[in-house]
Amino acid sequence: MNRKQQIINSAIKANIIDNNLTAIGIMDLNGLQKTVSDVYAAFPENFFHTFAVKANALVKVLESLREYGMGAEVASPGELLIAQTAGFPAQDIIFDSPAKTINDLRSCIKNDISLNIDNLQELERIDQLMDEFPETKSIIGFRVNPQIGAGKIGSTSTATATSKFGYALTDNDNRQQLVNIYKNRPWLKSIHTHTGSQGCELTLMAAGVKIITELAEEINTAIGQQQITRLDIGGGLPVNFASDDVTPSFQEYADTLKETVPLLFTDKYQVKTEFGRAIVAKNGMIITRVEYTKSSGGRHIATTHAGAQILTRTAFLPKFWPLRVTGYSSDGTEKTASNAEIVATDVAGPCCFAGDLICVNKKLPKLVPNDYVLIHDTGGYYFTNHFDYNSLPRVSIYTAQSESTSENVAMSCIRQAQSLEDVLLKM
Numbered sequence: 001m002n003r004k005q006q007i008i009n010s011a012i013k014a015n016i017i018d019n020n021l022t023a024i025g026i027m028d029l030n031g032l033q034k035t036v037s038d039v040y041a042a043f044p045e046n047f048f049h050t051f052a053v054k055a056n057a058l059v060k061v062l063e064s065l066r067e068y069g070m071g072a073e074v075a076s077p078g079e080l081l082i083a084q085t086a087g088f089p090a091q092d093i094i095f096d097s098p099a100k101t102i103n104d105l106r107s108c109i110k111n112d113i114s115l116n117i118d119n120l121q122e123l124e125r126i127d128q129l130m131d132e133f134p135e136t137k138s139i140i141g142f143r144v145n146p147q148i149g150a151g152k153i154g155s156t157s158t159a160t161a162t163s164k165f166g167y168a169l170t171d172n173d174n175r176q177q178l179v180n181i182y183k184n185r186p187w188l189k190s191i192h193t194h195t196g197s198q199g200c201e202l203t204l205m206a207a208g209v210k211i212i213t214e215l216a217e218e219i220n221t222a223i224g225q226q227q228i229t230r231l232d233i234g235g236g237l238p239v240n241f242a243s244d245d246v247t248p249s250f251q252e253y254a255d256t257l258k259e260t261v262p263l264l265f266t267d268k269y270q271v272k273t274e275f276g277r278a279i280v281a282k283n284g285m286i287i288t289r290v291e292y293t294k295s296s297g298g299r300h301i302a303t304t305h306a307g308a309q310i311l312t313r314t315a316f317l318p319k320f321w322p323l324r325v326t327g328y329s330s331d332g333t334e335k336t337a338s339n340a341e342i343v344a345t346d347v348a349g350p351c352c353f354a355g356d357l358i359c360v361n362k363k364l365p366k367l368v369p370n371d372y373v374l375i376h377d378t379g380g381y382y383f384t385n386h387f388d389y390n391s392l393p394r395v396s397i398y399t400a401q402s403e404s405t406s407e408n409v410a411m412s413c414i415r416q417a418q419s420l421e422d423v424l425l426k427m
């Protein structure tokens with residue numbers, strides 16, 4: 001029995017999954033711990049890894065990531081609150097929103113939370129706040145857009161010429177302006193870039209990192225000492241949604257970075273990463289129940305309870321965010337060609353619009369009412385992100401001491417959660 005089968009079977013035994021199930025999100029904490037140890041094994045000790053909370057904002061998951069040694073990268077006041085609730089100390093949090101209010105900025109600087117400045121207007125606000133709080137321990141950086149182009153998905157590419165993020169490095173005389181900005185502000189000790197997320201090649205990400213590393217060197221030389229001590233190189237490692245294989249691996253990314261920017265792998269700079277999707281996606285899954293099936297125009301349709309409310313990207317942009325599904329019968333047996341007829345199937349969600357589909361025209365073992373559908377690799381940016389408070393699924397955290405143990409399923413199961421607050425408070 002593979003691990004996912006075990007999880008389903010354990011959850012059925014523990015009555016987490018039953019005939020009343022609509023949809024449930026499961027996080028595998030043992031898998032998560034292994035992923036974090038893979039990250040630490042791939043990079044040297046001058047790297048500090050923070051987790052991009054936007055990818056999974058569940059307090060229990062964040063507490064675990066903190067225990068496994070990660071910091072937290074937050075991009076909104078809500079994420080900051082959640083990270084603090086999960087126990088991250090100020091020095092391990094970095095605030096990256098592009099729309100920070102003056103109050104956001106003040107509370108970061110007052111409470112020693114590090115941040116990256118997005119633009120010149122924000123810089124003016126920080127100048128004032130540094131006068132107000134000269135003793136702050138916040139480490140402050142400038143977010144730089146290297147303008148090196150997009151990956152395969154426009155909406156997750158952040159280093160295009162016209163990106164909304166950061167200071168456009170190659171426009172006008174911005175490069176020289178940036179050198180002057182750092183020269184006049186000895187408290188600017190970090191520099192940040194994030195080339196993009198899913199759809200970006202490792203070489204594109206590494207090229208962005210190379211540009212800000214060279215810029216940091218140029219600025220430090222112009223100043224005559226090493227004022228910039230931290231390089232914040234963003235997240236963005238893509239995830240393979242097509243199979244259970246972890247490709248690319250953290251080691252492959254580290255190898256590409258080492259080849260492109262060897263300086264990162266010396267002790268000269270502290271390097272901070274902000275991985276999100278690659279930490280959590282493969283350690284989470286959704287299980288939903290088939291409510292009805294029918295045939296329309298020769299297509300088998302299985303209607304479930306997981307759709308656009310928790311699979312938002314897939315429902316609206318299916319070409320960019322395809323997901324794999326596996327069917328299970330109500331006793332937990334995996335459906336295969338040997339126990340069910342293979343038919344062209346659409347697996348649908350519950351929302352009232354035609355595009356609310358998890359997958360379209362897939363050859364699957366025939367699903368029947370009360371079967372379960374497991375939606376793979378959904379631990380990041382799916383049920384862990386609360387686009388629709390009222391449709392939040394129940395959330396379960398799976399831990400197993402070993403592959404063969406089933407008793408430890410569901411340390412925490414929220415059966416009646418109606419809102420984000422319910423989940424966060426009860427977890």
Ligand SMILES: Cc1ncc(COP(=O)(O)O)c(C=O)c1O
Nearest residue numbers: 052194197235236274275276277
């Ligand atoms: C600044 C920043 N850091 C990190 C991330 C995490 O990216 P990913 O989940 O692709 O690793 C994002 C996501 O867009 C981001 O904007």
